[in-house]
Amino acid sequence: MFVPDARLPDSATKTPLWIPVFGNRVVVTTTADGVDVVRGDDSGIATDAEPVLIGVLDDQPVWAIDLGQHDPAKPEGGVDIGDSRESADLRALYGRLDETLWTIAGRAVQLVEFARTSAFCGRCGAANEDHHRDRAKQCPACKLMTFPRLAPAVIMLVERPVEGSSNPNETEVLLAWGRQFPGRFYSALAGFVEPGESLEETVHREVREEVGIEVTDVSYFGSQPWPFPHSLMLGFRATYASGDIKIQEEEIVEAAWYRADDLPPIPRGRMSIAGWLIEDWLERVGS
Ligand SMILES: [Zn+2]
Known part of the structure; x- marks a missing residue:
């Protein structure tokens, strides 16, 4: 351990x-x-x-x-x-x-x-020292504490029932091809938490900003350290509430609803929480 x-x-x-x-x-x-x-x-x-x-x-x-x-x-x-x-x-x-x-x-x-x-204090410029107990630095002059930078981000898989499906449990998910992705693949929406926001508020805001829809039933799924370079990814599931997809073109190339039997290229495996979220959904809908 x-x-x-x-x-x-x-x-x-x-x-x-x-x-x-x-x-x-x-x-x-x-x-x-x-x-x-x-x-x-x-x-x-x-x-x-x-x-x-x-x-x-x-x-x-x-x-x-x-x-x-x-x-x-x-x-x-x-x-x-x-x-x-x-x-x-x-x-x-x-x-x-x-x-x-x-x-x-x-x-x-x-x-x-x-x-x-963190070698120097960000407030007064004196050389920082290691804190005696915590994983932190402290300025000997003005006592400012500096902690390792960690940027929380949410990632959410939005689902909705498939219209006209004979299986009431069948859902489709909202996947998007982000402009920052290293290649053409489709994943769950994600975004950074802003100061003053709860994680649930970030989920609502990011989905609204990136694809113009409203969600409900936001529930926590799991988390993952994401050291590229210093994020903490917090995964959520959410349910579609209202609106039509209207993408924010600066961030998203394309976004659409996908059924389990008709998926675009997606992240697979355990490296990313996006992959876990999508695999969890595939298991639940029986694919
Ligand atoms: Zn200082």
């Missing part, structure tokens, strides 16, 4: 794990059947960077090391990462690295980024 910790407990006596990070890429060891995190008494990488404790996995301390920013012109940032190793961004490591380790690597990337961006 992984236990997050900013200070090394006495029980962490086993061989450490290392997550070297440069830019937002992670250095891993290449093995016969995939990749593994770097293991050993030290990382085997010559660097002056102070390691950051991420936590403890089954009595093994897990350390992140900041190797600096990634310069595409210099592979591995000019650092000798050692033999039988490679670097890759988190998305490319999904499915190659053990899932628990992948999640820990996501934490490491975010905490390294926190260390990079």
